[in-house]
Amino acid sequence: MALFRKKDRTAVKDARGSDMPITSVISSEMQVHGDISFKGKARIDGTVEGDIRGEYLVISESGRIQGNLDLETLVCHGRVEGDIKAELITAHATAGINGCLTAANLTVEAGATLEGEIKAARRQQTTASAPAKGAGRKDTAGKKAAAAAK
Numbered sequence: 001m002a003l004f005r006k007k008d009r010t011a012v013k014d015a016r017g018s019d020m021p022i023t024s025v026i027s028s029e030m031q032v033h034g035d036i037s038f039k040g041k042a043r044i045d046g047t048v049e050g051d052i053r054g055e056y057l058v059i060s061e062s063g064r065i066q067g068n069l070d071l072e073t074l075v076c077h078g079r080v081e082g083d084i085k086a087e088l089i090t091a092h093a094t095a096g097i098n099g100c101l102t103a104a105n106l107t108v109e110a111g112a113t114l115e116g117e118i119k120a121a122r123r124q125q126t127t128a129s130a131p132a133k134g135a136g137r138k139d140t141a142g143k144k145a146a147a148a149a150k
Helices: 009-019 124-129 137-149
Strands: 022-026 031-033 041-044 047-049 056-059 064-066 069-076 079-081 084-091 096-098 101-108 113-115 118-120
Parallel strands (some): 031 047, 041 056, 047 064, 056 069, 064 079, 069 084, 079 096, 084 101, 096 113, 101 118
């Protein structure tokens, strides 16, 4: 019965990421000043002042980040002051985000606080293969206008 086996690609990606073990933790007693880059899955329980770039990030309720995030997946229970770019963002009820969110998939639970701008990310393949609106039309229109003026 193929009807029940078909899954959304995003759900599959999220499920795979949630099964990954957390390889890095910034505990609630820690404060980090500076940029962070990581692979795999990380969790922040403490405070970070700096930009973060990585794959799968979980921000716990005690987690605080002041900086920009560039991730594949973000699961937020804590606070973020900065712009976020991610393929998948999940803001839970305790989350507070202040900044520009750019995501292909965004889930917001009731009670989460979002302040700022929300943008839908586009796939690079789609935008690269699709011609720009009006591409090639300016020259044609210009030529028609010049011919009509004669």
